[in-house]
Amino acid sequence: MPKLISLFLGFALLGGFALPAAAFTPDNGEISRLMQRHYGGLTSWEAVMTFPEQPGVSAHVWHSRGRWRQEWQGEGAARAVGVNGRVVAACTQQGFPLSPLFVWLPPSPVATWQSWGVGIASRSFGFCGDAPCLMLGAEPGDEVSPAVHLHNESGTPLLVRYRSGPGVITVRFGEYRTVGGFQVPQRLSVDLGGTTLEARVEWIAVNRADSDSLYALDTPDVAPCAEPPAPFGLLRDSFRTPTLE
Template sequence: MKILTALLFVCLFALPAAAFVPDDGELAAQVRKIYGPLSSWEAEMTFPEYPGVAVHLWYARGKWRQEWRAGTSAVAVGRNGNVVAECTPDGFPLSPMFVWMTPDPVGTWKSWGVDNATRNFGFCDEQPCYLLGAEPGDETLPTVRLNNEDMAVLLVRYASGGGMISVGYGDYRTLGGFRVPQTVTTTFADGQVLEAKVKWIAVNRADGEELYDRDSVGGTPCLAPPAPFDLLRDAFRYPQPR
């Protein structure tokens, strides 16, 4: 019995890490099973280093609405990485939450340059995880890291402007049967870091088309809110297909 146990131990640990990671089809099926029913969500993002600034977010399968509040308000609607309508005169930032759980996640990650031929099983902040697109310790390639049990996205890293942007998601809780992050850490290509907290309001109740209609922004110009509005506008970029 001891010999059989020892042989099993050796065989398991002799397997490459990729053997414990599902292939693209299996991974897509697992993510779809858990997050596929998540059609929309509503949340509020705040920034510990910038008290008094809050962003109300609505998201529905790629469409989004943002309302920044800091004394006055600023509104924009868009889709994925495109701003469709805004009230500010000089551009509007995108939210790091828009790369959290996209429609067709596995296919989208591949289009962002995550090479799933490189896949490993490892640990992310002491919890088991799947590492897609880059070897453990490699900070130079696009990657996605997932909790290996509930498929929660822990990190998305992608190329932008000659550098890399990474968005980490943590402090997960369960809302309406879905695991959702309560903290977001964005590291920009120039090394700046922005910490944010997310207060979740609802899931699967932000599907109304009127929320995302460009006419809902109105025609009244507004002033740009205070930081970190400008930081996100100037430094955060939505991943582009490669």
């Protein structure tokens, strides 16, 4: 992002207001280049989610270009593989949850966000918590419309909001650190329309989860298999990834 834009943004933010889309905000190509510069080389990752309010429960997640594998541990253990928002195979009988990490950084981010209903043409600068950010898809104060908030310098996703049935789901990402040359979030929260789930994220590796064997259809068929305690059921029943619009 040009230094002039950053300087102008700084003065505006010190004045306590958000800048409208016409005021030097980047176009689609510039946003795509920002994401490519910071995340273009990221093809796969491995991380473990834990839940402060549910000690002893964890979700080990592998992800590569839309393919994924999950292994949940708690009082029981459960495994599944899938593609994007679809569970392809699971060892459980009552369905399997999707991970909020799946919406963190989709392939071809700008095009994907648009397919999720985010109106990229609506752009403004403001604050996301303490971080200066670029708000895509919704004006400041709009808590309903599909939106993506990016740190205005690093391009790190801070918020992803999208429609789900009659309501909206909001996923927030924070406490970024560098792993393998990429900024990744160590904390996330999911707002499921009145219910909020907090999670910590421990990153195991980046660009080392591309093996086809990880995502093979027969991978989950390993005994024993039992449904772990919460928040397994909450995410299974209430969390959905975005549908294409």
